[in-house]
Structure formats: structure tokens, C-alpha cells
Amino acid sequence: MDKPSASVIGKSIASNKSRDQVFAVIGLLATFVGMLTLAALLFDLASDGLARIKPHFFTSFPSRFAGQAGILSSWVGTILVMIVTALAAVPIGIGAGVYLEEYAPKNWFTALIEINIANLAGVPSIVYGLMALGLFVYQFKFGQSILSAGLTLALLILPIIIVATRESLRAVPGSMREAAYALGATKWQTTSDHVLPYSMGGILTGVIIGLSRAIGETAPLITIGALTFIAFLPDAPVKAEFPFISFEWLWSPYSVMPIQMFNWVSRPQAEFHLNAAATGLILMAMTLAMNAVAIYFRYRFRKRIKW
Amino acid sequence: MKKALLALSVLALVGIAPRAAKAQIVQIDGSSTVFPVTEAVAEEFQKSKKGKVKVTVGIAGTGGGFKKFCRGEIDVSNASRPILKSEIEDCKKSGVQFIELPVAYDALTVIVNPKNDWVKSITVPDLKKMWEPAAQGKITTWNQIRPEWPNSPLKLFGPGADSGTFDYFTEAIVGKAKSSRGDFTASEDDNVLVQGVSNDRNALGYFGFAYYIENQAKLKAVPIETAKGPVGPSAKTVEDGTYQPLARPIFIYVSKKSLDSKPEVREFVDFYLKNASKLVKDVKYIALPPSAYKIAEEHVSKRKVGTVFGGTAEVGVKIEDLMKREANF
Numbered sequence: 017m018d019k020p021s022a023s024v025i026g027k028s029i030a031s032n033k034s035r036d037q038v039f040a041v042i043g044l045l046a047t048f049v050g051m052l053t054l055a056a057l058l059f060d061l062a063s064d065g066l067a068r069i070k071p072h073f074f075t076s077f078p079s080r081f082a083g084q085a086g087i088l089s090s091w092v093g094t095i096l097v098m099i100v101t102a103l104a105a106v107p108i109g110i111g112a113g114v115y116l117e118e119y120a121p122k123n124w125f126t127a128l129i130e131i132n133i134a135n136l137a138g139v140p141s142i143v144y145g146l147m148a149l150g151l152f153v154y155q156f157k158f159g160q161s162i163l164s165a166g167l168t169l170a171l172l173i174l175p176i177i178i179v180a181t182r183e184s185l186r187a188v189p190g191s192m193r194e195a196a197y198a199l200g201a202t203k204w205q206t207t208s209d210h211v212l213p214y215s216m217g218g219i220l221t222g223v224i225i226g227l228s229r230a231i232g233e234t235a236p237l238i239t240i241g242a243l244t245f246i247a248f249l250p251d252a253p254v255k256a257e258f259p260f261i262s263f264e265w266l267w268s269p270y271s272v273m274p275i276q277m278f279n280w281v282s283r284p285q286a287e288f289h290l291n292a293a294a295t296g297l298i299l300m301a302m303t304l305a306m307n308a309v310a311i312y313f314r315y316r317f318r319k320r321i322k323w
Numbered sequence: 324m325k326k327a328l329l330a331l332s333v334l335a336l337v338g339i340a341p342r343a344a345k346a347q348i349v350q351i352d353g354s355s356t357v358f359p360v361t362e363a364v365a366e367e368f369q370k371s372k373k374g375k376v377k378v379t380v381g382i383a384g385t386g387g388g389f390k391k392f393c394r395g396e397i398d399v400s401n402a403s404r405p406i407l408k409s410e411i412e413d414c415k416k417s418g419v420q421f422i423e424l425p426v427a428y429d430a431l432t433v434i435v436n437p438k439n440d441w442v443k444s445i446t447v448p449d450l451k452k453m454w455e456p457a458a459q460g461k462i463t464t465w466n467q468i469r470p471e472w473p474n475s476p477l478k479l480f481g482p483g484a485d486s487g488t489f490d491y492f493t494e495a496i497v498g499k500a501k502s503s504r505g506d507f508t509a510s511e512d513d514n515v516l517v518q519g520v521s522n523d524r525n526a527l528g529y530f531g532f533a534y535y536i537e538n539q540a541k542l543k544a545v546p547i548e549t550a551k552g553p554v555g556p557s558a559k560t561v562e563d564g565t566y567q568p569l570a571r572p573i574f575i576y577v578s579k580k581s582l583d584s585k586p587e588v589r590e591f592v593d594f595y596l597k598n599a600s601k602l603v604k605d606v607k608y609i610a611l612p613p614s615a616y617k618i619a620e621e622h623v624s625k626r627k628v629g630t631v632f633g634g635t636a637e638v639g640v641k642i643e644d645l646m647k648r649e650a651n652f
Contacts, residue, residue, distance in 0.1 A: 078366075079366055080359065080362055080363040080366055241381060241383075244358065245361075245378070245379065247366060247369050248374065269348070279358075282513065284513065284536070284607070285537050289514070
């Protein structure tokens with residue numbers, strides 16, 4: 017067999033290189049589809065809604081006059097529901113993730129739990145709403161309250177947090193654990209002093225992705241009785257008289273921003289559609305801000321890792 | 324982590340702790356068609372009470388509202404149709420007695436594109452031919468309805484099957500609720516229907532009067548032919564009963580128990596009936612004559628429970644008929 021001549025090799029290299037460039041262009045186009053969609057969405061919302069975003073929009077209750085209507089009750093509702101969701105989902109999600117990754121024996125039962133969690137992540141959100149209606153609203157008698165809503169959304173994002181926790185625990189090299197064991201640390205000492213702190217950045221990212229999903233949910237909350245018109249705020253959590261802290265707000269009826277938006281979009285008057293666009297813009301800004309916080313945390317925690 | 328766990332246990336404790344006495348709340352849920360009216364009343368009522376009484380309004384739909392109402396979870400149910408037999412049964416089982424109060428009229432409006440120059444008016448049989456289940460896949464051009472209309476495709480737009488508007492229209496036109504052809508563009512959001520019809524010269528659709536009024540520049544309402552000639556939808560034709568059979572009353576249902584035991588519900592209902600005529604017009608629905616609200620007030624003060632519709636879906640009830648029935652009730 018003859019040796020391939022230099023020109024043949026040269027051609028082959030050239031064609032490989034051009035193929036490389038073709039893929040780079042395709043990849044770039046694929047990226048732009050996502051970017052452009054987001055940009056178009058933001059531009060569309062901003063062109064309609066930006067004019068409506070004035071201080072009074074945040075401090076007014078819904079109204080039949082589009083110009084006077086605001087999102088006070090719904091943004092307060094959104095934030096309170098998110099607090100309950102985070103308080104319930106974060107400890108349970110991280111706890112389950114740590115157990116499954118660090119403690120659980122590898123047997124059929126663990127495998128079953130893992131399959132279940134993976135399946136839960138794919139369950140449509142309305143199904144969570146139906147379950148929550150039976151469990152929280154009627155069985156536990158939490159009623160149509162912020163507590164029910166927060167717990168429902170917590171269940172919804174639990175799989176996301178568990179999966180993210182496990183992924184980032186797995187990213188911690190096994191040698192770290194072995195080193196800790198070699199020095200006589202118990203499993204809990206290894207986990208709490210080393211593995212968890214190192215993976216905190218990834219876990220927080222998962223938590224925030226989960227909360228970003230929860231903040232936009234409408235379907236399960238409508239099922240469990242979120243309201244559309246509500247022109248008062250829940251009880252203040254801090255009181256002037258003893259015992260100074262009140263949890264009465266947990267039982268309060270509520271609305272959230274996506275539901276307010278949904279209602280305004282379906283109104284006949286075009287001015288209400290502008291309000292809906294403004295609400296959408298604020299919701300997007302909240303989600304982007306949460307993502308920014310996630311990026312910041314990841315950066316900070318990465319910097320602290322010394323290995 | 325530790326803090327979060329602590330917070331969770333506090334949460335759990337609060338869950339067990341007995342709930343403090345509730346503030347005065349009037350709870351309302353039900354039809355999204357009635358929602359704008361009730362929202363307007365709730366807004367004004369809360370203003371007049373300076374925040375002492377709280378009102379909440381949801382949009383679970385007429386059926387969803389009655390479910391909650393008959394379980395005794397809410398004080399008032401918004402309904403875009405009279406209560407049905409099965410719902411009356413549910414209410415009876417849990418001992419919920421109700422007072423039926425018509426609060427406004429809505430006119431279902433048949434609309435076409437403004438460029439449509441052939442449809443001057445339409446008859447109920449024409450509409451039936453278009454919308455009945457037998458028309459599915461068969462009636463596809465305008466000249467199949469009337470030979471003098473052009474041989475261009477017939478594009479239909481209407482509300483989805485979960486809507487009370489759909490129920491009423493099919494009952495009034497086809498003769499049986501929910502009986503409709505399936506091959507039309509359906510949307511639960513009436514604004515989608517407005518867009519669809521305003522962009523297609525060959526389109527025809529139907530939805531509530533308020534959506535037509537807000538989009539008059541983009542749409543043309545089709546007068547319905549009656550014995551007295553073609554009648555278009557307007558406040559006047561609904562009030563004098565000539566716009567038929569597509570004018571329908573909308574209601575609130577009030578729980579008798581709530582009226583008796585919660586003074587704030589009583590106040591809210593009084594406020595509703597006193598201010599309805601003005602507020603109904605604000606949100607582009609058609610108000611009942613003042614005497615109708617007077618009769619309703621009497622029904623409230625005498626606690627007349629029950630329905631004047633006998634638990635069936637009924638179409639073409641004119642304001643006048645409705646008032647006679649209410650007065651004799």
C-alpha cells in the first residue's frame with residue numbers, strides 16, 4: 017500500500033476543519049434560538065407593559081379600572097407562598113438528597129425510591145394540585161390558605177432539589193470522604209463538615225431553579241383555591257403586642273402574580289392586557305434576579321473550595 | 324440548615340395550634356363571566372367599609388363555584404346559568420339553602436369580520452345548521468348555509484367546552500347543552516376568538532357582549548332575525564326582550580346560613596343590589612331594571628330560598644319573564 021500523499025492528508029484535514037466550523041455555526045444558531053426567544057418575549061412584554069410599571073402599580077389592589085389596578089396583593093402573596101415553599105422544600109429536599117447519596121444502602125428499595133423521585137419530577141403540576149386539594153385543603157384542614165399553597169409548591173419542586181443535591185454531592189471527589197474517614201470522622205462529620213459545604217453552590221442553584229419554577233405556577237394553585245380578587249393583605253408577621261410574632265398570615269387567603277396575570281389577560285379591555293404584560297415583566301425580572309443570586313452563590317462557594 | 328429545620332418545626336407547631344378567630348370575610352367563587360361584576364361590587368364595598376370587611380372572589384367556574392357553595396365553603400356563588408338539579412341535590416345533602424338573585428344580563432354576540440359584506444343578519448336555524456354536531460366536516464362553506472352567500476370557506480370560532488357560554492349557546496341554538504360540532508377553533512380565552520375573527524374575512528364566532536363592545540372596530544355583530552325583523556345586541560334590545568334567544572341572565576347565589584349568621588354577608592348583598600345598576604354598566608354588562616333589584620332585595624329580606632328555574636337549563640328568558648317569575652316566587 018502506498019503512503020498517502022501529503023495532499024490527500026491536507027485535504028482530509030481541511031475537510032475536517034470545515035466540518036468543525038459548520039458545527040460551530042449550527043451550535044451558534046441553536047444558541048441564538050433560545051436567546052432570541054427570550055429577547056423577543058422581554059421586548060414584547062416591555063413594549064406593552066413598561067409604561068404601567070409605576071410605584072402605584074406595586075401599592076394598589078386589583079380594581080375594575082385598569083389604570084388604578086395594581087398587584088399589591090399578588091406580589092405579597094407570591095413572596096409569602098415562596099417563603100413557605102422554601103422553608104418546607106429546602107430542608108426536606110436536601111435531607112433526602114444527602115440520605116440517598118451518602119447513607120442509603122444500594123438495594124432494590126433505594127432503587128425504587130430513586131425511580132419514584134425521577135417520575136415525580138415529570139408529573140404535571142395540575143396533578144399535584146389535585147392531590148394537595150384532597151390532602152392539605154380537606155384532610156389536614158389547612159383550607160385555601162398560603163400554607164396549603166406553599167406546601168403544594170414545595171412538593172412540586174422537591175424532586176428538582178433532591179436531584180440537584182445528589183448531583184452536586186456526587187461531584188465531590190471520593191478522596192475527600194476517604195481522607196475524612198482516615199482521620200476518624202464519622203459519616204455525619206464527613207458530610208456536614210466537608211461534603212455538604214463543598215457542594216453548597218450546586219445545591220443552592222438547584223433550590224433556586226426549583227423556586228423559579230414554583231413562582232410561575234398557576235394550575236395547581238387554582239385547583240387548591242387561589243383567589244383572583246383580593247384587596248387586603250395577610251396579617252402582618254410582626255406585631256406590636258405580645259408575643260410579637262404572628263403566624264396568622266399562614267391561614268390567610270391569597271392570590272399570586274401568575275393568577276392575577278391570567279385574569280387580566282382574559283379581560284375584554286385592552287388596558288387590562290397592558291397590566292398583564294407589566295405583571296409578566298415583573299415576574300420575569302424576579303426570576304432573572306433569582307437566577308443571578310444562584311450564579312453569585314455558585315461563584316462564592318467555588319472560591320472557598322481549596323482543592 | 325439548622326435554622327431551616329427550626330423554622331420547619333415552628334411551622335409544624337403552628338399547624339397544630341388552634342386557629343385564632345377569623346376576621347370578617349365574605350367568600351365568593353364561581354363563574355368568570357360574573358367575576359367582573361362581583362369584583363366591581365367587592366371593590367366598592369371594601370372602600371365603603373374602609374377595610375373592616377374583607378371580600379375575596381375566585382374564578383372556579385360556575386360548576387366549580389356551586390361545588391364549593393354546596394359544601395358550605397363559600398358564602399356567595401357567582402353563576403352564569405341557573406343552578407342545576409344535581410347541584411340542588413348536593414346543596415340539599417349538606418343542608419345549604421340558597422337565595423337566587425339575578426344581577427345582570429349578558430348578550431351572547433354572534434360576530435363576523437368587518438370585511439364580511441354578505442351577512443346582514445342570521446336566523447337561529449342558520450346558526451343551528453352551522454353549529455350542530457351533524458355539520459361536522461360537512462358544512463364547510465358559506466353558500467351551504469344560504470345559496471346567495473359566497474362559496475368561501477366557513478371558519479368557526481367559539482368558547483371551549485368548559486365554558487358556561489358554550490353551554491348556553493348550544494342549548495339556545497342546537498337545542499341541547501354541550502351539543503356542538505367539534506371542528507371549530509375553540510379557546511377558553513375570548514380574546515383569542517376576537518383575534519381569530521378579526522383576522523379572517525370568512526370567520527364567524529360568538530362570545531359575551533363585553534368582548535364585542537371593547538373590540539367594535541375590529542368586529543361586526545350579526546343581528547339575529549326574529550319575528551319582528553333583525554335585532555342586534557344592545558342594552559336596549561336586551562332590556563325590551565327583543566334580542567332573543569341569546570340574551571341570558573347572570574346570577575349570584577347566596578347561602579341562607581351565611582346571611583343569617585354573618586352580618587357582613589348581609590351587608591355585602593344589600594350593597595350589591597343597591598349599586599348593581601351602576602356598577603354593571605361600568606363593566607359593560609346590561610343592568611336589570613331598578614324594580615328587579617327591588618324584588619331581589621325583598622327576596623333577601625324574606626329569605627326566599629330556591630330557584631325559579633326548576634333546575635333545568637333554560638334559554639330565552641326575557642327580563643320581563645324573569646321579573647314576573649321572581650315577583651310571583
